[in-house]
Amino acid sequence: MNPKPIVIDAKSSIERAAEVMRANDVGDVLVVDNGRVQGIMTDRDIVVRAIADYKHPAATLAGQCCSEQPQVISADATADQAIEMMRHHALRRLPVVQDDQLVGILSLGDLAIAEDRRSALADISAAKSNL
Amino acid sequence: MTTLRDVMATDVVTVSSLTPVERAAELMREHELGSLPVVDDGVLTGIVTDRDIVVRGLGQGRYPSTTQVGDVCSREVHTVEPDHTVKVAAKLMRRHALRRIPVVETSDAAGERVRLKGMVSIGDLALVQDPESPLADISQAPPDS
Numbered sequence A: 001m002n003p004k005p006i007v008i009d010a011k012s013s014i015e016r017a018a019e020v021m022r023a024n025d026v027g028d029v030l031v032v033d034n035g036r037v038q039g040i041m042t043d044r045d046i047v048v049r050a051i052a053d054y055k056h057p058a059a060t061l062a063g064q065c066c067s068e069q070p071q072v073i074s075a076d077a078t079a080d081q082a083i084e085m086m087r088h089h090a091l092r093r094l095p096v097v098q099d100d101q102l103v104g105i106l107s108l109g110d111l112a113i114a115e116d117r118r119s120a121l122a123d124i125s126a127a128k129s130n131l
Numbered sequence B: 001m002t003t004l005r006d007v008m009a010t011d012v013v014t015v016s017s018l019t020p021v022e023r024a025a026e027l028m029r030e031h032e033l034g035s036l037p038v039v040d041d042g043v044l045t046g047i048v049t050d051r052d053i054v055v056r057g058l059g060q061g062r063y064p065s066t067t068q069v070g071d072v073c074s075r076e077v078h079t080v081e082p083d084h085t086v087k088v089a090a091k092l093m094r095r096h097a098l099r100r101i102p103v104v105e106t107s108d109a110a111g112e113r114v115r116l117k118g119m120v121s122i123g124d125l126a127l128v129q130d131p132e133s134p135l136a137d138i139s140q141a142p143p144d145s
Helices: A014-024 A043-053 A079-089 A108-113 B021-031 B050-060 B086-096 B122-129 B134-140
Strands: A007-009 A028-033 A036-042 A093-098 A101-107 B035-040 B043-049 B100-106 B114-121
Touching: A007 A014, A014 A028, A014 A043, A014 B050, A028 A101, A036 A043, A036 A093, A043 B021, A043 B050, A079 A093, A079 A108, A101 A108, B021 B035, B021 B050, B035 B114, B043 B050, B043 B100, B086 B100, B086 B122, B114 B122
Parallel strands: A007 A028
Antiparallel strands: A028 A036, A093 A101, B035 B043, B043 B114, B100 B114
8 A cells, every 4th residue: 555645635726736646656645625534536536527527727626526535444454355345335546544544545556466365454565556 | 378369359449649638538538448549640659548647747737728648648658469368468467557558560570560459458357367356346347436
C-alpha cells in the first residue's frame, strides 16, 4: 500500500489536484472537507468526471469530482480480505486505517503483485505505477 | 497453445496525435478504457493513458481544450505480437504494470511500420489463465468512476 496518501481540500481546483498528483507521483488523492474525508479522487476521476464533460479545470472543484465517502479497511486485515472488499464494492482503491487514523491507500495493483495473500496489508509495498 | 491472436480484441478504439485531449477523455469514458493507442496514418505511434492526460497535461498547465493527444502521450509503447503466447503478454504486463497492451505486426523487414492488430487486456489474460480468479472479476467490473 501507499503509506503516505496525499490529501487535498475539496475546494481546490482539479487543476491544482493534477499538479499535486504530478509533483507527488501519485494516481489518487484523498479529498477532505473541513478535516473530514469526503472521498477519493483518482486521475481517472478527473478524466471521466470533468475533462470528458469539457469542464474548465480551473473552475471545477475536487469535491465535485471525487467518489463518494470510500470504504476503508484495517491495516491488520489480510490481502485476501482486501481483495474480497474490493470485489464486493467493485473498488480499485481502498484507504487503510489503524486506530481510526489514515495510514495509507491500497490499490488493486498492490494486491496483484502481492506474493502472499495472507500477508498483512501493511507489508505489501506499493506498485510502481498505478493500474 | 493459445496465442494472443485467439484472445485479443480486434475492435480497437484509437486516437491520433492530433485528437484533442477532451475528445480522448470522452472516448475513454464512453468505452470504459484507461488507455488508447495512438495511430497516425495506420501506424502505431504511441499510447495515451488517463494518467498522461492528468499528469503530463493538466498537471503541467496544459488545458485539455487546447492540447492534443500527441502533446501528452507516450511514444515508447510496450507491444506484443499475435503469435506470442498469453504467458509472454502476462509477463510484460506484470513487469510494466500495464492493464492493456497493443498487439502489433511490423509490415516491412526493417520493422519500421508498426500496425495495430488488436489489444489484450489483463482481464482477457486472467480469464484464460484462471477463470475463477478474483482478479478476473475485479478486472471485469466497471471502473470505480
